[in-house]
Amino acid sequence: MNSIIEAINKGIEQSGLDRNKISIPSDIPFEPETVKSLGVDYFQVPRGRAIAFGSGLKLGNPELKIIPVVGDLMTLGGNHFVHGTRRNMELLVLCINSFVYHKVAGKSVPVVTEAFSPYSTFEEPFNFPHLGNSCGAVYTARWTALHTAELAKSIAEALHKRGMSMIEILAPGPSYYRYVTDLDSELLQFYFENSTVKNDEDPRNAAITADGKIIVGKFTDKERATFIDSYNIQHTKILGDAFTPHGSLPEKTGGGNG
Amino acid sequence: MKADPKSVLTGVYYIDGDVAAGYGALAAGCKFVAGYPITPSTEAFEAVCHRGPKVGTVFIQMEDELGSISAILGAAWSGAKTMTITSGPGYSLMQDAIGFGAMLETPFVLLNIQRGGPSTGVPTKTGQADMMQSRWGSHGDYEVIAIAPDSPQEMFDYTVKAFNLAEKYRCPVMIMSDECVGHMTEKVVIPEAEKIDVEPRRLFTGKAADYRPFSPGPDLVPKMAKAGEGLNLYITGVVHNENGHPVADEKYKSACIRRLVDKIRINKDKIIELKEEGIDGADVIVVSYGISSRVAVKGVEMARQKGIKVGTLRLVTVWPFPDDRINELAMKTKAFVVPEINYGQVVYDVARCAHGHASVVLVPHGGAGVHNPADVADAIEFAVNQEKPMEGVHEFKTRLEKSVFEGGFKLKE
């Protein structure tokens, strides 16, 4: 079992949630044995659609906990990410980022999956925690795949957040056409050693750049009404008894969107 | 099973086809609708937004059509009956996920109010040029069910039926309506809940350890599950075995895809619905669907006044196609006349099934309007006067085409 799966497994364990109520829509293939060991429901969706599919799962049954695993660097799925975050759809998005700079022959070059770009690339990656934070995510964090304990703790914490949580996982290798367990161990070690933990850093300053250390940690942890909360509050306000709330109401209602 | 009285808005209404379809979805037990505004389908989504919260149906306006259809597939797998609503370019955007839904054997309904295309085309006016896209739009082999209502009352009735077919055969069901029917306002009678039959989801009820998501029943349709029931689902758009696990073997590919196709093909007699009138002894049969079938009524009347024996065959379900019935009629009649608002789509399936035993005449229309009934009448007269069956599909030159394109493609002002 690789470190990401191990972290997901431990995170779910630590959260104390019922695994039967957890669904993972993902655009990265998981092996059937991996899914079996996690004991969750798994949906392999077309590239980029994990968040949109997950939003449907959540709205169809608000009792479910949804963990979309996104491996396409938000290329096809970027729009679903920003809009899901704006709505504060209750999802825990694990964004597996394989776009990181790496020193090659003393020079810093961006590393993406080799098959895509044999000469490396000239594009800059998103600063995912900043993008998530600016759209209104209630929880953002970034860890490398080797920060297993921290990652697991983040997953456990985020699973208890009401709203859109987003954890960026720096991991070379897995992409929408390779299994989640295919990791390049040498690069992984490099990421781990080249990172520095800065919790509560303003995500604006956490961009991954060609020079300097990779900043990891938990950046955002706030409260905001979820889509389902807002849906229930607004419709109850206008329709009164004619409206039956969808799913369970938050413990303290009327908070509005902070 | 009967409809839930809470979600049936029983009464007599004067509403348009879009709204009627929205009310039909609520009556059928649809619990989740995701949409995105697009003319001329928006009124249907607005109807759901307006009535949905009062009857326990959740709605969301997604960021785009890709999001809408992905969300309804997700909601279907968490147990809800779902629908999305679109038109024109939105329908093109949804094609990828339609194939995904077919592969996952997800029951869902897609309401497409056809408009003029391609691209932005004529958003506010009618067309019937998505018919082949509804059949072949996504890549790969799969079968769908497509229904073409021709009145607001049918928009209600057949939306309910579409949900029932989707649940029964676990496949995408398209309501291929058009702008004319969508924006046509007529009397619609919504009956009492106990008069509306709804098909419950075919859920697996056995022990979790025995569940195999794609193990077919006698009618080739597997039992469905929903997320969160402890079944440890593994569902993928990759070719899969009965457990849902991905396999890339040609043997499994055949087994997996063959069933997607065959579950519709072997049940097609139960699915197909046709409305026939005056078929016995007819020399010409007018085959039509959607708004074109209402225009054809007048054309048929005009031809009958000239003493021609004309019958009508209306394709209520366009896909699966009634191959056998068309083939049977081809032996008895001289010609088929097919008016449709495109430059030839369903007509080629009529010709395929006619096997050269009867002439097949297309009455085309470029869209943004409907046929002139006189053209249909003239096409009938033309067809009945042929000595022997014509080869292939004959395209009838309508008044519009003649007047506009006389002397090449330069428009006459």
Place this chain on the structure above:
Amino acid sequence: MATQRINTNSEIHPMENLLRMDRMPHIWCPTCGIGLAVTAFASALEKANIDPNNVSIVSGIGCTGRVAGYVKVDSFHTTHGRPIAFATGIKVASPKTKVVVFSGDGDLIAIGGNHFIHAARRNIDMLVVCVNNFIYAMTGGQVAPTTPLAAYATTSPYGCVEPPFNIPYLADSSGAVYVARYTALHIRRLTNALTEALNKKGFSVVEVISPCGMYYSRINRLGDGLEMMKFYHDNVEIRHGEDTKNLEIGFQTKIICGKFVDRERPSYMERYNQWLSEVRDSGKRPKGKKGA
């Protein structure tokens, strides 16, 4: 050097050389703000001293999507949500062209949101004018990703349940180099901002808050266009350099306008050229003019 295009002869329309007069009258409703944005843009083209023959304007679908059809430069009316992707193609294939995307909030931020954030990330050299009227007007008043919380629309008949996007914050966090916001009332400031943005290298975003008298104002009972203009007059605060995270717009709340971001980042073509020269043999010429 651009020629004098705005006509001072009182007999003919002063912008006849920049607008397609044969397409007039335009389709916009009385009291709509899009025409004001177009006027500001045409004036800005003149002020920025840019040869109109070298400008391509790309629009999507919607009320603002019709802008391309009224401006007398190379115009493209593309599909819903795709103007930025289409414009990216123009810019990369022909780096010397000045590319302007002129479209609405629904087109650019809802269905086109992905192209918006990715073009900002890549820092494609283009000016995006996003006219925000808080609603889908062309289709008859549906909720948009900019509709303020609790505002009414036909697909939020009981009030909007989703918080709106703060467009400047989204643009800023995705990497835009120039971000400004004005209302349709601030013609002079808007013209200056557009002039500045036209001469800025990189992904520039100018949000134009525009009244929609036909749908947004009518559904929410906010009065006619004049009343919306009065509202802007009384409730807009100009705060240049304000942190973009503070720019949220609520239902009839204060609107903060100004220039918020003006920074330097290498553009897509600069990065591309640098990469190409490193990767290829040094004898081969990079695509486009260096630094374009």
